[in-house]
Amino acid sequence: MNRAATWNPAVRAVMPANASATVPATLFPTAPTAPTGTALWRERGQPDRSDAPDAPAAPPLTAPPSSLASGATRPTVLYVHQSSDLYGSDRVLLEGCSALSAAGGHPIVVLPPGGPLVEALRQRQIECHTLPAADLLKLERGGLGAMAPLRLAVAVPRMLRRLDSVVAGREVHLVQSNTLAVLGGALWAQYRRRPHLWHVHEIIEQPRIAARVLPWLVRHLSTHALCNSLATRRWLLRAEPGLAARSSVAWNGSADMRALATAAAGAPSDLATRFRPGGARLAIGLVGRINRWKGQCLLVDAAERLAARGYSDFSLVFVGSPPHGQDIWQQRLRQRIAASPLASRICETGFVADMADTYAALDIVCVPSLEPEPFGLVAVEAMSAGLPVVASAGGGLSEVVVHGGTGLLHTPRDADALADALAPLLADPLRRQSLGAAGRRRWEREFSAEAMGRRLLHTQQQCLRAHRP
Secondary structure, three states: OOOOOOOOOOOOOOOOOOOOOOOOOOOOOOOOOOOOOOOOOOOOOOOOOOOOOOOOOOOOOOOOOOOOOOOOOOOEEEEEEOOOOOOHHHHHHHHHHHHHHHOOOEEEEEEOOOOHHHHHHHHOOOEEEEOOHHHHOEOOOOOOOOOHHHHHHHHHHHHHHHHHHHHOOOOOOEEEEEOOOEOHHHHHHHHHOOOEEEEEOOOOOOOHHHHHHHHHHHHHHOOEEEEOOHHHHHHHHHHOHHHHHHEEEOOOOEOOHHHHHHHOOOOOOOHHHHOOHHHOOEEEEEEOOOOOOOOHHHHHHHHHHHHHOOOOOEEEEEEOOOOOOOOHHHHHHHHHHHOOOOHHHEEEEEOOOOOHHHHHOOOEEEEOOOOOOOOOHHHHHHHHOOOOEEEEOOOOHHHHOOEOOOEEEEOOOOHHHHHHHHHHHHHOHHHHHHHHHHHHHHHHHHHEHHHHHHHHHHHHHHHHHHOOO
């Protein structure tokens, strides 16, 4: 680039004023040494005691997204993403690209093929290209082991050629990597001397090498790091304090599930009946990937404790699917359900792309994650639907859910504590209604897709202004 892009959507700042844009001179800086001590780690369930400074959370924004000023450069942003599913970070990417397009910019999205995100992007007329995950340098389990440098040396030239082919000679003003699980965008930006924004959606505690190396890569290969919660930023700065001046926080947001359900009210739906087998009156939903830490089995444990206390008129609804190649987690969940005396009142739906009707058919949404959630988009979606949320305390969920105000928080990994949090909501419809209404108001102020879009647009704008080739 010969000059910084001039782009000025009228939105408010979330990036520190003293942000630096230094980009390292080499594509592969010297690797970090192995971590020592306990600075990077905390025991599960213990409070986060990091001394790293907090970035200010983005303030409430009420003005509509603005168009680009007359005569301003229309920014082209190359988004590199590691998934074509439609879970948390995927939905955030979709809404962020939509915000950029609505503001007059041009998003180019590159991601693996085969998932519903591809069609969702194309339905919104967003330019979308699919490449094999290996060509995007997607990090798989064990991908940072001893053979990683050799694999990268072989894969990087092909990745650079493939992304060059997608760009096809056009000027790209900014590259944005969505999640830490993909390296192709960071390295292409370095190669082509473009500013790089790394949108961090993870809190990684294990494996240890990933918890050390990935923040180091962010420090060396990004102009700026945008974190989806204060908790995520604390984790990042614990590993790389030098990112303090080049990182900020922008909470995620979601589409309006209540409005979408209302718009589809004329369509037939039997979900309310399906979600309440055996005469159940109330449906408790857990929405999310079926994996080792989302807490599906913990919710079954808590439900059995509630049944032992005399609560018998509820059902459990599990919405989601396991990650590719990890069907073992679904098998284990089904084994746990089959062994439960409540098996006849537990439903599985698999993956659902359009969630509005699903939320409309639930009474309570539970997010009982066993490890700290970086953010917790499901909680935000549930709040938009006016539902009370019961969630694991810690991570980003403690920023999203106001305990006693918009939902209830429970001690992580504690089935009795989860049952204690659910019990008053099962017993008291007015409490469910009041928490759900307060959550809806909080969503309108802080977590709408429009508010998130403005925060993302402004961070991109600041990243462009900071970059001085």
